[in-house]
Amino acid sequence: MPESDYPDIRGLHLFKDMADEHFLSLTRGAYVQNFPPQIELITEGDPSDFLHILLSGSVDLFSTWNGRETSMATVRPISTFILAATIRDAPYLMSARTLEKSRIALIPSQDVRSVFDGDNSFARAIVTELAQCYRSVVKNTKDLKLRTSLERLANYILRQQNRRGGASEFDLDFEKRRLASFLGMTPENLSRAFKGLQPYGVTVNGNRISIDNQKDLERFAKPSPLIDDVST
Amino acid sequence: MPESDYPDIRGLHLFKDMADEHFLSLTRGAYVQNFPPQIELITEGDPSDFLHILLSGSVDLFSTWNGRETSMATVRPISTFILAATIRDAPYLMSARTLEKSRIALIPSQDVRSVFDGDNSFARAIVTELAQCYRSVVKNTKDLKLRTSLERLANYILRQQNRRGGASEFDLDFEKRRLASFLGMTPENLSRAFKGLQPYGVTVNGNRISIDNQKDLERFAKPSPLIDDVST
């Protein structure tokens, strides 16, 4: 693994406080690879051989069953994915594919587990990370079970807007097809849902979303910190 | 906290390997309480003051939004709940209420966090526990997004059957109303879903489920270890 990638990874909350010695033993066995778009990196059910760290690009986590497929999450740099499978030495529950050209570091799961056993600050960082992941998935479940698709879309738009610092116009950062899948609906239904938000001052032009009436949209979406806040 | 409760808690995977000294500092500030049924123990949004351990009885974890409510999980003895909120010192994402008369140990979250900082085997046990919780919620999301309600019910029945060691007859261990909510449907729809499984050899009499044709049901349900297996 090229040393130039060290700082990026070291800067992650997960690796920030661990001993140099242990960080080195993680990077020693690791390697970094560039992948073209649309490559299936991992397949659900496979044993978790590597902890993945996305350095640049983007990755879709998805799952399939009985011929159906759904997008579970999108990973953006710089962050790890499938930490839980690595820790438990259990099969992946989700598949992963690159969405664009992506640079990914691969750390053998075995190494992660042994360093985890020997480095307490690493173990604690993993706890914090996992607790956050857990809470994200719980929020997502609440979103799915408590809201209609129109409400999910409205809240998604507000969350995105927040990520962009509150701008009233912004571009969707991935294709509608996958947004639909992530939100648990069909592309056709998403198309109509965008129309359905027009009365609340949302207009869509290609990938560009504009929020013409913030108050109206919020009144409809009723965002909640216990579902929509990114951290906490 | 009465000493008679020590062994039960100490036996949990979470506390098994920690130092006696640390276990004592957890139990020192803890107390045990008996609650009648239908008591709201915690309310989502509240700060996480205590790690809860269910010693006997049962507890429903649920969430609400905009006047709607959904059951997220049922806790059975002996296990902890809302560990993630305690660890992150963040507000509860779910509310909890007793379903029956329940005995619950309450450990101040502050104590959990300090012992977690000082006891490495405790920290590691928490990692394992959280990773498992995370994976459960991911499985649940897959169940929700990839299956129809009839399929979810069919697989739920098979999972329950497994928990009872494969008996072809067993009782549902909670009321249909809450099962419906947990599976993400209305009580009316659950009622009809049970009827809808008759062609696959499922008959229902009150709370008693019988599986008359295992193979047929499995062929329809298509259970997957990546969604339905309890552990891993």
Place this chain on the structure above:
DNA sequence: CGCTATGTTGATCCATATCAATAAGTGTGG
């Protein structure tokens, strides 16, 4: 340029929710 994948729109179908009425339990107090 076409070619192929993505997005939109319309028509229709289906799963599930909602509303309403009834039945069946369950618990409480007289």
Place this chain on the structure above:
DNA sequence: CCACACTTATTGATATGGATCAACATAGCG
């Protein structure tokens, strides 16, 4: 121990959100 109230479960009728199917438009892209 029964009558009453109250909650839960079932069943039917209907409404609706969302899926599916089909046609067409559009946009990237080699």
